[in-house]
Amino acid sequence: GQQVMQIPQYQHVQEGEDFTTYCNSSTTLSNIQWYKQRPGGHPVFLIQLVKSGEVKKQKRLTFQFGEAKKNSSLHITATQTTDVGTYFCGENRDDKIIFGKGTRLHILP
């Protein structure tokens, strides 16, 4: 069935450092969606990738979809305290989305 694995589960970075989280699947993904959840909040949609090798940028965030469509990454350049939260990926298919377990990002001042 649908399953995506996210690594790492936790990440602590100094403010200003870069951060990357990875989303991997054993099967080819039709798409990948990324969401961000602030502490105490609800998940909020960030982006969807559909095409093989696709790269999209949102300010300091860069999203990539692998050539084989089996993995994806989210890279944040020069982290800020506002980046704190949990980042989830998931494939939206067959009328539902199954999420990975998420990567929790902590920013050290």
Place this chain on the structure above:
Amino acid sequence: NAGVTQTPKFQVLKTGQSMTLQCAQDMNHEYMSWYRQDPGMGLRLIHYSVGAGITDQGEVPNGYNVSRSTTEDFPLRLLSAAPSQTSVYFCASSQYSGNTIYFGEGSWLTVV
């Protein structure tokens, strides 16, 4: 435009009690779903619906019932609450399959 509204926000139940978490959306979305979130487990799909009158099971459906009598509402029923159902519950909706999912603000449930 309120988006996805969940009630109650906080609830404490005793083991064996039943209750219903309410979810309503005003975006005329066809697709609605319920997730639970536990530490270290991420978001797990409980039940989902692709339209009024249609529901299906997700990853962790046991102990929960749903119905979808209208497009707007998708209540989640706990039949006999257990401590293992202590969690944060999120309702979500999307316009159609594969589209952006909008989440409610969550319902914090504690079963003692």
